Amino acid sequence: MLTDLLIDAAKAIVAVLLVLNLATVLLWFERKGSALIQDRVGANRAAIFGIGRRLGVPNLGVTNTFVADPLKMFTKEDFVPDQADRFLHTLAPFLSLFPVLVTFAVVPFGDRLIVGSRVIDLQVCQLDVGVLYLLAVLGIGIYGAALGGWASNNRWALLGGVRASAQMISYELAMGLAIIAVVMTFGTLDLQEICRRQGGAWFGWLPKWGIIYQPLAFLLLLTAGIAESKRIPFDMPEGESELIAGYFTEYSGGKQAAFMLTDFAEVVLVSALVATFFFGGWQVPYLYPEGFRLPGIGSVLLPNLVVAVLGVLAFGLKVVFFCWLQILVRWTLPRFRYDQLMYLGWKILLPLGLINLAATAVVIVAVAS
Amino acid sequence: MEVGVFAFFAVLAVVSALGVVLQRSPVHSLLALVATLLAISALLIGLGAVAIGFLLAIVYVGAIVVVFLFVIWLLNLQRDPGEPGHLAAKFFGAFAVAALTAELFAFFVRAPVGPPPAPAGYGSVDRLADLIFRDxxxxxxxxxxxxxxxxxxxxxxxxxxxxxxxxxxxxxxxxxxxxxxxxxx
Amino acid sequence: MTPVSYYLVLGAALFAIGVAGVVIRRNLIVIFMSIEVMLNAVNLTLVALGRALGSTDGQVMVFFVMTVGAAEAAVGLALILAAFRSRHTIKADELNLMRW
Known part of the structure; x- marks a missing residue:
């Protein structure tokens, strides 16, 4: 009993720490990555007593991102504007960060791990209706941005909040439709089960990943996901040339850090969802619970521990890859106009999602009969 | 659902429902409404209606209440300076509410005690979909x-x-x- | 296990709070939110009674209550908007043109 509780607690802590750390690393990834894309040098100044230079290590901006910036951010004045709604102003950043973090409870990060007679499912919470939980929690996330904008008593912040909530509610539809198509394909709402059903291979060599069943849904989910995280090219809610900084214009210090962390945690979340639904989650091609079975070469037997660790590593690799893809998109595309955003969401993505859903249904019935 | 967990969500639901009615600022009322709905959906999940509990959160919190928020913004409603209202209407209103509450309580307290153990698959999406799309x-x-x-x-x-x-x-x-x-x- | 009657009493209390909101408050938006509280109190009651009877039909009812609630919110809020545009108020007492 107590051991189970401890294992659950450990899984939860590991998942949250992984997400938070990956989100922070992404901050650095984005600074140096954008520098790479734009042929700049990027952050390379801050150093601690010049230790790196004396040792001959090139300054990669690590100190900037992980020491100097957080230090600066958290020692700033926590500013609340005059006549702002103090309660909501304080609540909003946490209302924004919390839903994103708890979503990871249902995202599986590995297969079963067998320790002695105990089988540990590498997922924080096994939930039969995991997809519904996901959508419900993401729905709460809207209020963070919306109320943050409203409580600041600033018209640009309010405009940013309105834009953010309208955008998120619009793209949640496309996201939901894409996810429902996947759910129909695999016939379950449990994310761990969705991963399991992506195991195996066709013709002995083509992995049965979701992308092969649902290529359109993949594009829909990725697009809607980037829009949900409010990043370029969908960053009208914080468009700095129009709205100063959008819904977090009036935030400073730790509260603004919470908003920023939300952005990066959402990037990680979208990557994790795309990897889970379309790229087999923790599945490694040709890796089965008993070991590798390579087509035309033969098989290698592996102990359970190695298989589980390989799965976790594969999931991490896929997540990092999609994080990088999103950073690439962010620094490559220009910003949409607001009407273009609504046009894309309602007149392109939504009909495509519906057509995809109908086609999926027809194929499923045709295959079954 | 254990009695303690039930009590927590029940108190949360009642307090936030009172918040909906008593808050002066419509946005605060709205936030209280969100809390009420989340508490109710948690209670539904505790009753074994897992799918419908999450659906309630998706539909109400994720969509309907956001539209309320938009209307509040569109009308630019700030803090209510206090509502004049008729004292008589309030008095008789309160009286009617008290009578209704007493009646409902008297009616419900005698309800069957202790739910039977839920059958397998109770409240699952399969069962729900089967009913909706057949019956x-x-x-x-x-x-x-x-x-x-x-x-x-x-x-x-x-x-x-x-x-x-x-x-x-x-x-x-x-x-x-x-x-x-x-x-x- | 918590007795079903607890859920029913809670549902009754929430419903009564909703009714009080409709009767006491004069702000149309808040009245509308109180109606949502009432609807969801009934949802809770439906599921609790369904559980007591061991049937899933109560949950199907909740499903329909939710869809009707969504339709009601869409039309109702549109009416509030239209009323505000023509009368510049959303106090229920001041929208009295049709009163005898």
Whole structure:
């Protein structure tokens, strides 16, 4: 009993720490990555007593991102504007960060791990209706941005909040439709089960990943996901040339850090969802619970521990890859106009999602009969 | 659901429902409404209606209440300075509410005690879908028609017709039309 | 296990709070939110009674209540908007043109 509780607690802590750390690393990834894309040098100044230079290590901006910036951010004045709604102003950043973090409870990060007679499912919470939980929690996330904008008593912040909530509610539809198509394909709402059903291979060599069943849904989910995280090219809610900084214009210090962390945690979340639904989650091609079975070469037997660790590593690799893809998109595309955003969401993505859903249904019935 | 957990969510639901009614600022009322709905959906999940509990959170918290928020913003409602209202209406209103409460309580306290253990698969999506798409199919199709009519009606009622206003602000009006459609989620 | 009657009493309490909101408050938006509280109190009651009877039909009812609630919110809020545009108020007492 107590051991189970401890294992659950450990899984939860590991998942949250992984997400938070990956989100922070992404901050650095984005600074140096954008520098790479734009042929700049990027952050390379801050150093601690010049230790790196004396040792001959090139300054990669690590100190900037992980020491100097957080230090600066958290020692700033926590500013609340005059006549702002103090309660909501304080609540909003946490209302924004919390839903994103708890979503990871249902995202599986590995297969079963067998320790002695105990089988540990590498997922924080096994939930039969995991997809519904996901959508419900993401729905709460809207209020963070919306109320943050409203409580600041600033018209640009309010405009940013309105834009953010309208955008998120619009793209949640496309996201939901894409996810429902996947759910129909695999016939379950449990994310761990969705991963399991992506195991195996066709013709002995083509992995049965979701992308092969649902290529359109993949594009829909990725697009809607980037829009949900409010990043370029969908960053009208914080468009700095129009709205100063959008819904977090009036935030400073730790509260603004919470908003920023939300952005990066959402990037990680979208990557994790795309990897889970379309790229087999923790599945490694040709890796089965008993070991590798390579087509035309033969098989290698592996102990359970190695298989589980390989799965976790594969999931991490896929997540990092999609994080990088999103950073690439962010620094490559220009910003949409607001009407273009609504046009894309309602007149392109939504009909495509519906057509995809109908086609999926027809194929499923045709295959079954 | 254990009694302690039930008590927690029950108190949360009652306190936040009181918040909906008593808060002066509509946005605070709205936040209290969100808390009430989340507490109720947690209670539904505790009763074994897992799918419907999450659906309640998705539909109400994720869509309907956001539209309330938009209307509050659109009307630019700030803190209520205090409502005049008729004292008599309030008095008789409170009286009627007290009578209703007493009646409901008297009625419900005698309800069967202790739910039977839930059968396997109770409240699962399979069971729910089976009922909706078999026994309640006509009602289901009728609600989809109702939603369609409601969406068209809402757009028709809330729209600024060209005759009312010669120039309408493009962004606001179109975003608003989109919101109505978001209802269908 | 928590007795079903607890859920029913809670549902009754929430419903009564909703009714009080409709009767006491004059702000149309708040009245509307109180109606949502009432609807969801009934949802809770439906599921609790369904559980007591061991049937899933109560949950199907909740499903329909939710869809009708969504339609009601869409039309109702549109009406509030239209009323505000023509009368510049959303106080229920001041929208008295149709009163005898």
């Amino acid at each position: 309640y199919l006509v009602a289901f199709e009728a609600t989809s028609l109702l939603l369609l009519v409601a969406v068209v009606g809402a757009v028709a009622v809330a729209r600024r017709w060209p005759a009312d206003q010669p120039r309408r602000s493009g962004a606001g009006a179109s975003a608003h039309g989109e919101l109505r459609r978001a209802e269908r989620a």
